[in-house]
Amino acid sequence: MSQPRFRNWQAIQDEVLRRIHARDWPPGHVIPNEVDLAAEFGCARATVNRALRALAEAGMLERRRKAGTRVALHPVSRATVDIPVIRQEIEDRGQSYTYRMFSRKIARPPVSIQARLCPDSPVDCLHVTALHLASGVAYVFEDRWINLATVPAAANQNFDTISANEWLLATVPYTHGDISFTAEAAAGAEADLLGTARGAPVFVIDRTTWDHDRAITTVRLSYAPGYRIRTSVGTPVSV
């Protein structure tokens, strides 16, 4: 008897990928259902399901409840980015973490911030700016507004020893958030604090988080030069 060709889900994934790339199954093609594929490959349906799920997560297949599974019309590279607490990110690099708060005041936010935190009617917010350092060197500048209508307890926090970043993650649950990455020119005070020239390129993360429909906070994190987000793309490797 010959060895079965499809011993595991990775072997099935490779075969499905081969058919996609050979255009046996072109973009938009509805592929056979799991039961038929399991019969063809001589394996359990769960094994086929595992392979198709991995390919769908990687963006190669589109699974539709009723219309079946088809080859993606426009396959994308799908990358997962993990964004830890800043203290943790610095300690994971083997560096020591320190934190310096610069300002803290309650105020009506500017219109651009209101649009994110309180689009219906302006409310008082807590504005905190702070620098996070890695082994004594500026790592990221935090410019944050906290919605006091959603998080009244923030008004009682000094944020001089624990950062707003860490306090919020530890105490205020959020359901979802918007996040974006850009390259921007370092503005005056920000450039000075980050130890870079004014106008130098800085990597910026903008993030706004909500608890259901109530906005919690919006933050602009600008990283000192050299910051790099690393991740990976593609289907799982079968070796």
Added chain:
Amino acid sequence: MSQPRFRNWQAIQDEVLRRIHARDWPPGHVIPNEVDLAAEFGCARATVNRALRALAEAGMLERRRKAGTRVALHPVSRATVDIPVIRQEIEDRGQSYTYRMFSRKIARPPVSIQARLCPDSPVDCLHVTALHLASGVAYVFEDRWINLATVPAAANQNFDTISANEWLLATVPYTHGDISFTAEAAAGAEADLLGTARGAPVFVIDRTTWDHDRAITTVRLSYAPGYRIRTSVGTPVSV
């Protein structure tokens, strides 16, 4: 009879999140198994599984085959970034796509590129530079090296009408890739092509892809000012 409190997996997810944030289940705490939770919540085990899986994908729980499920010691915000073919990305913005190739030559790559494509011994590679335009305006500059030992067919491609980005994705399967995001200062020729000042901040994506252990290509994509990657974080919203 009262309404059941946990009608669906989202309600269970909210309750698990509440316990985590209330420190009923502190970081590192091993939570009850699915069977016990299903009994407590009065629902099917599959419903509990769905809720725990969503929380694990969001980085709030860590699931271990034998040790059970525990609250993450260092919860992270986990974001998924989709990176489509450049033509598709531009057309998805409702803009027209054009492409202009600048250079194409076969050469031994510099050491920094060899380290990615052929670390064991140098091989000939195809070096292609090109500009992708959105409605006639510079969008992203592509600086790519293709490993001809892995992709010999690339030597026969002109890349004057179809970009290397699109040709590779359509014809050369990759198993996995490394990707990184940085902010960099626009260098001379790159700045001119992108229509920005030299030294202006540009968003850069570096990507290297492999077919199993054979490197296919490495590319540096530098985007014209204003480029922003948008995504979302957090657990799915239950409204």
